[in-house]
Amino acid sequence: MLSTKNVNKKFGSLVVAEDINLSLPRGVRYALIGPNGAGKTTLINLITGMVAPDSGEILLGDENITHLQPHRRVRRGLARTFQINSLFPHLSALESVTLSVLEREGHAHNWWRALPSFSAATDEAASILTSLNLQKNLNRETRELAYGQQRLLEIALALATRPRVLLLDEPAAGVPKGESAELFAAVEGLSSELTVLFIEHDMEVVFRFASRILVMVGGRILVEGPPQEIARDARVREVYLGTAHAA
């Protein structure tokens, strides 16, 4: 579904992505883990077009999207969330998600019809928010929502684009542990057709929800495999626990 071929990126002399070769099949839940500064968020930025690679290719299905603008990638089915909330503070949750639906449907250029006449978009937005347990806060301004609810709204905005591939950048960052399991349960309940790649530091969550794990260190993919294999891998143990434990 999503693949990268030899993607490289440097910021000055700092290598943030080196020969990244990924292949994420349809419907798989991938966790992207690695120490701080490993280049995980940069990889998402490269895939979504927010940062241009120095070389290499990014493919969505069979289409080369390397040079597509970010919004065009979204329209082809590649959505993301942000590590730090990036929302619309003065729009209500319902307005925010409706906007995302309207953009997807190509209605957002329409200036001559009033919003209430797009009830299908509003209903769909309400349904997405309800599926994420936000039904009690539809009309509250985003800035008034609790932090955990804002994290869910991040996901709702992405889901409203009807993605084929969803990239979640630390979706549970800053969310209390009990609530993060609830958040990932919502992610787990998403369509089995949807490919999900999520960055997460909580290994308990990673091993519970990921069907495969990618480990990134120093801008490179160190290893990729199913959770049990990753848990046994000496290189991963070294990265996370140090040489003594790896031995």
Add this chain to the structure above:
Amino acid sequence: MANVKLNPLEVVFWLCTLLPFVLAPSYLSLASQIAITALFALSLDLILGYAGIVSLGHAAFFGVGAYVAGLIAKHYWTEPISALLLSGLAAGILGYALSHIVVRFRHLALIMLTMGFGLLLAEAANSASDITGGADGLQGFRVPGVLGFGFDMFGRTAYAYSLALLFLCFLVCRRIIHSPFGLALRGIRENATRMPAIGAPNLAHLRKAYTMAAMFAGLAGAALTHTTSTVSLEVLSFGRSADVLVILILGGAGRLYGGIIGAIIYMVARDQFSGVNPQYWYFWIGLLLVTVVMLLPNGVLGGLSALHKKRQ
């Protein structure tokens, strides 16, 4: 979701705009100027208040509308409605052309850029004196009236014309704001970085908004020409761009009515202060602005809205 019908308070407001015909018939010329300035401010609100495009050169479009209307009246015909539409179209075309550059910039660069375009156009009009009349302005024409009503010396027809134009444009702007496109503009104002991540073509949205705003500004400029039968270089001046920005901030940006309220306060204050103190009246304007901005940083409507929320 926004209510798209005029609420009772709005109906009362628009009915009140008819009061000058009865209560202040000797001030109808001023009222006409206020309506035109309000439309100009409304056009700025569309880009500044809703899309976050700060402009210090918005008079460029007002001036183009004014000059096109003047040139049509001087050289071709004096029927104002068709000339008005053509003037708006001309300003819109210029706006569309400039939008390809303007929407790529934000913040200080944007202010400098829009100011630069405004100054360029003002100087171009000054140097093309064969066409524009240069510093003497465009004169020697007279628009007799509109729809069979002659422009009279008391400003009755002028105010009716300007007010009708303001009201129609307001309804269009209101519809824009309460449409999916309006929601997209608010999205850009709120978080331009997030918008592409939900599939929004920010630059295309901003180009469209800028073009629309230029068109409304052009209509305002044309209305000024029709009601005064003269065009001076001042229509393109930096002062006019700065004034309309001040008016919008005074009234409250991003609220549709902010530009209208700001225009009423600013223009009435200017008229009164210049009458009381012809030499130093700008001192009082400055004092008014400082006071309003210190007490109501989000403008008069912003302050009233905050007060209303507090009471609730």
